[in-house]
Amino acid sequence: xxxxxxxxxxxxxxxxxxxxxxxxxxxxxxxxxxxxxxxxxxxxxxxxxxxxxxxxxxxxxxxxxxxxxxxxxxxxxxxxxxxxxxxxxxxxxxxxxxxxxxxxxxxxxxxxxxxxxxxxxxxxxxxxxxxxxxxxxxxxxxxxxxxxxxx
Numbered sequence: 001x002x003x004x005x006x007x008x009x010x011x012x013x014x015x016x017x018x019x020x021x022x023x024x025x026x027x028x029x030x031x032x033x034x035x036x037x038x039x040x041x042x043x044x045x046x047x048x049x050x051x052x053x054x055x056x057x058x059x060x061x062x063x064x065x066x067x068x069x070x071x072x073x074x075x076x077x078x079x080x081x082x083x084x085x086x087x088x089x090x091x092x093x094x095x096x097x098x099x100x101x102x103x104x105x106x107x108x109x110x111x112x113x114x115x116x117x118x119x120x121x122x123x124x125x126x127x128x129x130x131x132x133x134x135x136x137x138x139x140x141x142x143x144x145x146x147x148x149x150x151x
Contacts (some may be wrong), residue, residue, distance in 0.1 A: 004035035012048055016057035019049055020081020055082045057089035063094050067107040070095055074137025104136050104144055116150045
């Protein structure tokens with residue numbers, strides 16, 4: 001067994017990684033390109049390396065732990081070196097089981113830290129920028145912030 005293959009197995013034992021991430025990390029550890037190619041090929045054939053499975057894992061983490069919206073989830077998956085089509089499919093699968101309004105409300109509640117209302121226009125703008133950057137749809141963000149505005 002090659003050193004690159006064993007190193008890749010150790011990486012994959014910790015968490016799901018995409019093919020691009022494995023290649024990048026092995027290259028950073030200065031493994032030979034041909035050894036990296038052989039290791040990736042073997043891991044793919046064995047089923048240890050699967051971009052679709054990695055995309056699904058990233059999507060689940062981004063929605064459940066980080067409370068991110070659809071667009072941000074897709075960007076995070078693509079940033080892992082996964083094809084846009086796989087990224088959209090993984091996001092579709094995860095968001096099919098979620099209520100987008102509840103996801104947005106949870107992200108807002110987390111940001112408000114126990115408060116129930118948005119204090120003023122300045123905080124409204126700040127929260128709007130934050131939530132849109134987290135991948136939520138701008139019109140939904142505006143609607144929930146307006147509804148939560150302190151009177």
